[in-house]
Amino acid sequence: MSATIKDIKEETGLSLATISKYLNGGKVLEKNAQLIRDAVEKLHYQPNEMARSLVTNKTRTVGVVCYSVASLFAGIMIKHVGDYLRSKGYGVLICDSDNREELQEENIRFMLNKKVDGIIIIPVSARPDCLRIAKDAHVPVVVLDRNIEGQDHDLVTADNYNAAIKLMDCLIAHHHTKIALISSDANLSHADRNRAYMDVLRRENIPVRKEYICLDNHTMEAGYCAMKKLMCLDERPTAVFSTGYDFNLGIIMALNEDNIKYPEEISIVGFDDLILPSILHTQLTVMSQPMEKMGRAAASLLLKRIHGKKSVKPEHIIFDATLLRGNSVIDLRKSEPQNNLWKSREKRLQSGEEIV
Amino acid sequence: MSATIKDIKEETGLSLATISKYLNGGKVLEKNAQLIRDAVEKLHYQPNEMARSLVTNKTRTVGVVCYSVASLFAGIMIKHVGDYLRSKGYGVLICDSDNREELQEENIRFMLNKKVDGIIIIPVSARPDCLRIAKDAHVPVVVLDRNIEGQDHDLVTADNYNAAIKLMDCLIAHHHTKIALISSDANLSHADRNRAYMDVLRRENIPVRKEYICLDNHTMEAGYCAMKKLMCLDERPTAVFSTGYDFNLGIIMALNEDNIKYPEEISIVGFDDLILPSILHTQLTVMSQPMEKMGRAAASLLLKRIHGKKSVKPEHIIFDATLLRGNSVIDLRKSEPQNNLWKSREKRLQSGEEIV
């Protein structure tokens, strides 16, 4: 068994209160402080977080409830969130919602049961009820990356609408009009991107074609199926706008499988880079979200809520995304691909190509 | 504040002991059981895990210490581990070691501090000292995926040596002799794969060329640099054996960047499929590890240790890996690529092509 504060008491002859106070950063006589330090050293004393938690009602642990831990995007987000939290002495409990709403709700209950001090949720869907139970338990929640319905929650996302506008503008600038959308309608972040799609079409007086709009869960499989279906249309789209990383993967998979050349036969724009762009012959033109900033901002905001006063207005922190131009879009007038050379992501970023 | 067992006491008129007993599956009169159930329902009572932990000295939480959470491979492993643990009512605390040994040790200390019941480690390196402190604290540890030095620890891995032999045999069967190795020497799982490389070369009387052997950390960057270097050699290898997923990514990135066609100019075999094979035009021939089985086995073994008697012999659970034949290897005699058609992973698996 490891040493307890009582052992320190025996060792030093001081009272529990004094020791506890010192251990929590309180002021004690330097003489006693030294005594305690020595005893701690000698006995390898480490405070029992459990006991501490029981009385303070704080666990120094936050829960991360994620739509899918096995998604690369999520993994990277979690890393950034976790790094920040760890640096502040907080542990990170993690739950995978497996893209299922029921599981997500169960996960939140589980976290509450585990008495986490706060929750960061990268949600499956837009339904806000899941936050209700956390709110009832007075456990602060920060929503990350995907927005959900309602206004009364803390939120950290990218500026999805304007990011999507840029992508659509890029297609328009290259004279595309038959533009398909592969997206989700389950959360408001995707909804914002969809809205941008519609708005640009309307602005350009391009009629919306129902058969060009594919909405499903944000998974690779869905992206794959959507692309397959689009390629079967009598009048194929000349470009496709993908609103998520997992969609990108599925789209490319479908294209490869049918030996459809891109961008020659179809142009692609999408969201999120990650490793994919470095691996493909054709680099996707994508909006890249500042994932590290977003992850840290979410963690930092949550800690603020945990420490701060309870009833403050919800904060919405919105980050600009950056356009990374690849060579996945051809100009229909010139009928040839943009001839951007292969460049590493860093080079592309620093060369300022993100300005359209 | 949520209801406590005391509230149940007031509500039912029973004693704390009786209520506690029932809540923990003990026998009470059916009449009283009903009383308690009703009160629990009415007050939305949920046991405070903290208080429970304090007295039982169990947190029903296990720690996962991972070399890198942002790696897709790790993310998938963590998902499987977590799913199993959650199904048994355990929470999962997670720490990212960021591929750094110091951080890994710090993480283990952190977990110990958080009083986890057990630890699953997907280690950065082979150094066994990190397990020492956990062992001293009598906290069971299961090593997953990457083996470390020493024999006295529980372990779940793939049969790395024989898997690597299969891959090398495949290259040999296609008459390759100039075979480069891109690998790590930081952990024993990679070391096993390296040993297979050496053994096959020796068996085939192929001299080992130092310049063909690239050892570094298992990161995409390292794979990228190694491939670049190999391509600069006067006498280029005709094939490269990559021992890890992140290496695969880097290798393909380097090849793409220099516009080197594969398998035409260089054949590739590697470890781990995941999404990559579905995305590339050329499908890699890889050994696929049964990740779900491995993750669940590790979690299950850990739970066994947590519940079971302390001093039992360490268990080593080894899983066979499966060869997935792609079209990334050409036969040097025929000088043309294997003409496997594009197939989804499922199809490849069921068509039994994993038999060489």
Next chain:
DNA sequence: CTGTTAGCGCTTTCAT
């Protein structure tokens, strides 16, 4: 600044 005391919410002997 230091020590005494009373819990935090629960489990667990040990009587009854």
Next chain:
DNA sequence: ATGAAAGCGCTAACAG
């Protein structure tokens, strides 16, 4: 089968 009481290790009043 039930209940009274002790105590897990720590913090937080409060009194000195």
